[in-house]
Amino acid sequence: MTRILIIDDEPYVRAFMRQALERAGYVVSEAANGCEGLRLYTSLRPDCVITDLYMPEKEGLESIIEMRQHAHRARIIAISGGVDAYLFSFLKAAKQLGADAVLSKPFSAEALLRQLGQFFADVDPILVQ
Numbered sequence: 001m002t003r004i005l006i007i008d009d010e011p012y013v014r015a016f017m018r019q020a021l022e023r024a025g026y027v028v029s030e031a032a033n034g035c036e037g038l039r040l041y042t043s044l045r046p047d048c049v050i051t052d053l054y055m056p057e058k059e060g061l062e063s064i065i066e067m068r069q070h071a072h073r074a075r076i077i078a079i080s081g082g083v084d085a086y087l088f089s090f091l092k093a094a095k096q097l098g099a100d101a102v103l104s105k106p107f108s109a110e111a112l113l114r115q116l117g118q119f120f121a122d123v124d125p126i127l128v129q
Contacts, residue, residue, distance in 0.1 A: 002120050003027045005046040007037030007063065008079070009055040013105070017050060020109035026116070034058025038066055045072050048119060050112075053080040053090050061090070061097055068098040075119045077112075081105030 004026045008014050011032075018028045029044055031037035035057045041049060049067060053060035064076055078094035081104065091102040101115050 001025070001027045002048070002116075003029070003044060003046040004116075005029050005031065005037065005040055005044060005049045005074075006051075007031045007034060007049060007055070007060070008052040009033055010052070013052070016109070017112065020112060021116075024113055024116075034060065034063035037063055041067055041072075041074070042070065046074050048075040048077065048116065050077045050079060053078055053094060061093060064094060064097045064099055075100045077115060078102045079105055079107070 004021050006014050006017050006028060008017075009032055014030045014032075018030065021028045029040055029046065031040050033055050034051070037049070037051060038058065051060045051063055060078055060080070064078065067074065067076065076099045078091060078099040079102070080090055091104065094102055100119070103111060103115065
């Protein structure tokens with residue numbers, strides 16, 4: 001089973017993603033900030049990480065950099081919401097620092113599952129549409 005780690009400081013965003021991902025058959029773990037997320041990344045070795053960029057304790061860009069320094073290489077989706085120009089520059093920076101994909105909040109469950117389907121179509125045929 002494909003393991004997904006969600007790192008986001010907003011409980012309702014984590015709950016929204018968890019529900020959509022578990023319905024699609026993914027195994028989901030959650031972290032409320034980048035420090036907790038990096039600990040789980042190291043111990044769980046997920047197949048994919050979905051990380052917010054603005055969080056307390058350790059923000060997403062720093063988390064992406066640190067995840068890319070590990071031998072384990074998961075797919076990373078950076079997510080963020082905010083002012084368009086500012087948001088665009090942070091999402092662009094996330095891609096440059098190692099994120100495999102970016103999604104702008106708010107996004108639909110379908111958009112999230114579509115992106116994961118592109119990563120794991122051979123693993124999770126239920127997501128291929």
